[in-house]
Structures are given as structure tokens and as C-alpha cells.
Amino acid sequence: MIWNPNKECMSRDERAALQSKRLRLLVKYVYHNVPFYRNKMQTMDIRPDDIRTIEDITKLPFTTKQDLRDNYPFGLQAAPQSEIVRIHASSGTTGKATIVGYTRKDIGVWSESFSRCLAAFGVNRDDIFSVAYGYGLFTGGLGAHYGVENLGATVLPASTGNTEKHLRLISDLGVTGIACTPSYALYLADTMDKIGIRKEDLKLRVGAFGAEPWTEHMRQEIESRLGLKAYNIYGLSEITGPGVSYECEMQHGSHISEDHFFPELINPDTLEPVADGEVGELVFTTLSKEGMPLLRYRTKDLTTLDHTPCQCGRTNVRMGRILGRSDDMLIIRGINVFPSQIESVILSLKEVAPQYLIIVDRKGVLDTIKVQVELRPEYFVDDYPAMERQKKMLADKLRSVLSISAQVELLPPGSIERSDGKSKHVIDNRHIE
Amino acid sequence: MTIQQLSVFVENKSGAMLHILNLLKAEGIQLLAVNIADTVEYGIFRIICSEPSKAYNVLKDAKVSVTLTDVFAIELDDEVGELANVLEIFNKEGISITYLYSFLLNGKGIMIFRTIDNERTREVINLNHLKFITEPNLYTLV
Secondary structure (H helix, E strand, O other): OOOOHHOOOOOHHOOOOOOOHHHHHHHHHHHHHHHHHHHHHHHHOOHHHHHOOOHHHOOOOOOOOHHHHOOOOOOOOOOOOHEEEEEOOOOOOOOOOEHHHHHHHHHHHHHHHHHHHHHHHHHHHHOEEEOOOOOOOOOHHHHHHHHHHHHOOOEOOOOOOHHHHHHHHHHHHHHEEEEHHHHHHHHHHHHHHHHHHOOOHHOOOOEEEOOOOOOOOHHHHHHHHOEEEEEEEEEOOOOOEEEEEOOOOOOOOEEEOOOOOEEEEEEEOOEOOOOOOOOOOEEEEEEOOOOOOOOEEEEEEEEEEEOOOOOOOOOOOOOOOOOOOOOEEEEEOEEOOOOOHHHHHHHOOEEEEEEEEEEEEEEEOEEEEEEEEEEEEOOOOOHHHHHHHHHHHHHHHHHHHHHOOOOEEEEOOOOOOOOOOOOOOOEEEEOOO | OOOEEEEEEEEEEEEEEEHHHHHHHHHOOOOOEOOOOOOEEEEEEEEEEOOOHHHHHHHHHOOOOOOOEEEEEEEEOOOOOHHHHHHHHHHHOOOOEEEEEEEEEEEEEEEEEEOOOOHHHHHHHHHOOOOOOHHHHHHHHH
């Protein structure tokens, strides 16, 4: 089902007109309310009147995560505090937390965006939908929660943790839909095995998974182990939270709600636009935001864009899977390595579980990369040479994909730590002076 | 002619063997011999115990990677050179031994081993009248 055909299926010209109008208003709004943007625009010698159509967006300055940190806590807020009804904060694991304030209208746009996702996944008012993203400062829990309520389905605010109790409720209440991270979905499946709940005991039919990169192999595993149809959902707190883009039934890219979140794709080095189909860094401008609107925010997420209309009837642009982070990219002996490449190899092998840990080190002057995987119980044999052959097979596959050699470590099931939220997949022990 | 050995896949970290042994202890399973070599990230913990099938199920239920392996057990007299004499026989027949360990039980040496060819190993044991141990008589020795 299409939640808002007026906005999701409008012609490209109509949409460009709407985006142009919103951009003009946005630029005036931030120029007069956010000193950071006024200073930047004045330095670049741009005045609000110079921005007439959406095409003029390339004249505007970029915004980075560092700008958010430098202006912590309220420097980029455009609305007066009296209009702010909620604040979310990012995890801040790599530095100061970044905070985002929302006005009542911002919460409405966000709920609408999430409802579009749910409708595209086939969720309706008869569904009981469990939100198993963390509730709190993280946008996942409350973002999905408001979207489900806005759509009119029943929300079960499960949050993370308490996994066994959550599974009992899914079973007892006949929960039909769930939103969580893909790694938590697999953790649910592990817990089902542990406590003896079969997927046939559950009524789950649809899952909205996001907040961390995942692959087609992971989708297949989640679908077969939980007995549901798994859809991708994308978002980031700086822009709004989950619901920025969503898959439709075609599952051929994720539609961006570009009437609210205008995407550009750039080369992260040259900052020049990248053509459809080529990999680049995703950049968003929040066309309708009041609380903390951002111009050309560099997400660091690497993906592709496709502007061709979709068979589902929606005309809004589609983004591909997140192929990595421009700053997660590991440079190993001068070669660019994305953790997602390693993940795709691991997920393609029946011998190992989907959990893994990448450990990067420097021995003398040489970078080393070690990948820990869990050998599934049925492939364990009482034979060291045979075990070493399995290890070598995996190392050879990694080498052919990465074009550098990686050391593989085979571990028994359960050795690698599972997480409730975003999985930690890389440990970089290099201390480069 | 063979007895069952538990082969357990363990991570090379402190407490890994202890975890396995505690699971067996809780079920009252008695150990006769254990063996593990120093390796890199993992090891194969090999165990001869009372009630191997029960022990296997206990570990399986605890989500441990475990297999039951058929191994040969031969009784040796407690005399100088006995192990060398037995290996000499296998060597002459061209049978390679994949792994071997031994222990003493009631004054008798017990040699546990696996070879690349179970059929020929059986023949050699019979032809040379080696005193092989079967599961029931292993426990009567306890």
C-alpha cells in the first residue's frame, strides 16, 4: 500500500517545484536564525535570494558531523527553545554526543515518513507491531513507535533487552511485525533456538530492519529463521531518525522521502556530484525541518542513487544498500577495505555463523588483518588438518575479494560477543603517530 | 573393538576447559583421560569418560560443539618398551597414527589412538593378538 500517493507518486516536475519552494524557505530560515549558516554563506558570498530552484542547492555549504560537535549543544538549532518538544542524542562513541531538537511539526513529518515505510511493507491497522529498537536518546525506538501509532497499528514498545520475555509476548499476543536492528533479529533467532520457540509458533510476517548495514545473505537468514519478510529501512538522527528511506515490495533499492529529505550523492574526495549507479557519499538537506535544519549534511554513508521510476508506482528516488562508511573504510597496506566486503564473504559460507570480528593490527611496519568467525557445530571435526583446511578455504575466499590476505581464526559457536544494538565488528589496534 | 571418545571444540582462552569439565561434573560423569595440545586460537579437547553418549548429549544441550569419535584402546603391560613394541607392529604394517595418548589404570597402561585406516587397524590388532579394550570392559577396569 502507498501511504501518501500525493507525495510518493508525484511527477518529477511537480516534486522539483515543491522541493524548490521548500529550499527557498529553508535557506531564508537558516540564514536568519542560525549564525553558523549565515556566517558560512556570507563567507561564500551567497545570499538567500541566490537560491531559486532545487538545482541551486550545489551553491550551498556542506555541513559535517564535526560542525554539529563544534556547535554543541544548541548552536545549529533554528527554532526557539519554546518550540522544541523533544531532544534526541547520538551515541557519541567517537566523541561528544550530537544532539537534535525537534518541533511538534518535525515529529509529525518524522511520524509521516515512518508510516510511509510501514505501509510499503504491507503493515496495516490490524497489525500488532513490536518496536525492538532501543527507546531513549537513540532515535530508533521512539521514531518507529510514533510511526506505528500514526499508521494506526498497535504498537508493542518492547525496546531491547529482556529478549526471552519479548519472545513470549510475540508468541502470546500474536505479534505480526517487528522493527529492530538486523543483528538483534538474529539474536532473537538464537534465543528462540535456546528457549525452544519455533518460527511456526509465531505470527510474525513482516520486519523493518535498519540502523546498521546488512547484506542480502543476512536478509535470507533472518527471513528463514524468523519466518517473515524482511525490509530495509534507513535513517539517521541528524536528519530525523529511522524513516528517511524504505524499501517497497519490489525490494530494488530504498525510496527516499525526498519531499522532506533531499539527497545528493558526492565523491567524498572532490565533493563533486556522482552519477546514478556510481558509488558516492550520501548528502541530505532537510527541506521541511524547523528544529535543527541542516544544509547538505554529509552522512559518510556510501551508496548509489537511482532516479528512474519504480514499478511499485512510487517516483521518489531510490538509494542502494549502504556499502560502507567513508570513514569506516580501513586502509590495510594501502588497500581500501570495507568491513561489508568481509561480511558478504562470511555470510555466503554455510560453514560459519554470521557473527564475526575484524581485528586490525600493525606488526612492525606491516598492517595485519585478522577475522574471527564461529564454525557451526556440524562442521567441527576431530581432525586438526581438516580444521586447518576449512580455515584456509575461508582465508582464500577473503583474499580473492579483498585482494590482500587476511588471517582467519576459527572459534566455537557463541565465542564472539552478540550485541543488542549496533554490532561492533571492527577493532583497529593500530596506533599511528 | 573401538571405544568412544568425546572431541570438543574449545576456544583457546582461560576457563574454556573448565566450563566443559563443570558441565560433565554436574551430571556425575567420570573422566578416565583427557588430552589437549597447545594451538593458536582453538583446540580439540579429547576426553575418555564413563557414559560417553550421555556426556555427548549434556554438552550438545549446552550448545557446545562436540562429536563422538571411535578410537582404539589397547592394554599394555607395565614394562619397559611396551609402547615401542606395539608401535613397531603398526609401523611395519604401514599404518600411520594420527594421534595417540596414554594413561595408567589399575597398574595397566592404556594406549588410546586413531589411525588413518580403521579396517586395517582392526586386522592388525587381531592378527597380533593385541589386548584391545571395549567399552564395557573399560569400565570394569575402573
